Amino acid sequence: MTSDAAVYVLHDNPEWIPPFARAFAAEGVELREWPLGTGTIDLDAAPPAGVFWSRLSASSHTRDAEGAKDAARATLTWLESWGRRVVNGSAVTALEVSKVAQHAALRRAGFDVPRTIAVFGREGLKESARSLEVPFITKHNQGGKGLGVRRFDRFEDFDAYVDGPDFEVAVDGITLLQEFLLSADTFVTRAEFIGGRFAYAVRVDTSAGGFELCPADACAVPENGVAAEPLFRLRTEVGPQHPLITQYEAFLAAHGVEIAGIEFMETRDGRTVTYDVNTNTNYSPDVEAGVDDPAGRRVARFLGALLAEQTAAAADVAAVR
Missing domain, CATH: 3.30.1490.20 (ATP-grasp fold, A domain)
Incomplete structure (x- = not known):
């Protein structure tokens, strides 16, 4: 692996990259963008050296990136065929772009899921x-x-x-x-994981109606066509030793998911319902500003460490030769 190896972020929305670019710069890790749905790949040529992080979004088709899903599948398969280190690889795309796949995987793992x-x-x-x-x-x-x-x-x-x-x-x-599930309180919870390990949990305030009663993705059920903006803050009572968190970590490991957010709701009839696995997670600026170790920088360190491992391994191979 050459000395100019970098972390590549495969994505379909450049508007989501700046916070990560700042976090990577702060950690001294080079981040290079790899837009999905454009360009070409030579299937018989080796990919560049580095670590490849897939941020394919299930909503890519709404941002003039209709081909991003298939481009991600093709590109990730090509990278993996050359032995490149891929984070959230080709198998993970099946979860990102299909709630049916998420529901089936969660149900099989024993989680309570919505009918x-x-x-x-x-x-x-x-x-x-x-x-x-x-x-x-x-x-x-x-x-x-x-x-x-x-x-x-x-x-x-x-x-x-x-x-x-x-x-x-x-x-x-x-x-x-x-x-349609009735929440026990006016919030749902999103647990963030980096490197397969718990980072923090976010309480998503739904009192304005954005999530109220709705076991949906991180989105609002529109009220008269207008979605209310949710409010985010840390949910400190949900920590790494929480039984649900340890179950989520095992679930992510079983499916090869390394960076993700998982959302759940506690209902008025005593259920804890898991309804979304988001492998294209973004972080709330308000939450990030209030934590000692922001998730964006933890992602940068995680991927930077993988890059260092890859570079060291390549150097050892070169020394033997």
Whole structure:
């Protein structure tokens, strides 16, 4: 591995990179951008030396990056075939871009998950909805940003939505119908993990209605078409020894996920429901400013250490030769 090896961040949204660029600069680790969905790769040529961090977003298609998902799959497979160190590699993309995959993996691991029905296309939506109680919500299988998230209090309103011009077609054609959960308090929790280990937990305030009663991604169920801004702060009583956190760490290890946020809700009927695994996690500036060891810098140190390991290993091989 050459001395100019770096950490490469594969991404589909340049607007999310500046906070990480500052964190990496503060830790003295070089970060190079690798935009997804553009450019070419020579499958018979070796990739550059370094560590490769995938930040593919499930909502990439909403930002003029429709090809990012397939580009990520192809690029990560190519990198892995050459033995490059990849963080959140090709197998992890299946979790990022599919809530069906997340639900199946979480359920199999023993977590309480929301009752969910996956419907392919429009046909069958109205009939399938009758399997749930009202109210219920819809969401897109490949989501993020609250894509397709709507609440319905009457089947008749849902029928009109499905048949009407405002129906939101999911990019992969899969609409999810999901039970509507009542939160025990006006917040949901997001636990952040770096290098597969717990970093901190964030309490997401939903008192303004952004998340209230909604087991959704880090997004708001729109109220009259306007999503309220959630408020973020540390949830200090959720720490590394919390039983749920240790279970999450085991889950991430089993699926090869090294950097992620996992969201859960504590309901009024005593359930703790896990509903989202986000392998493209971003960090709240308010939270980051208030912690001794910000997550952005922890990511930089984690990836920088991997890069140092790769560089040292390459140097040892070169010395033997």
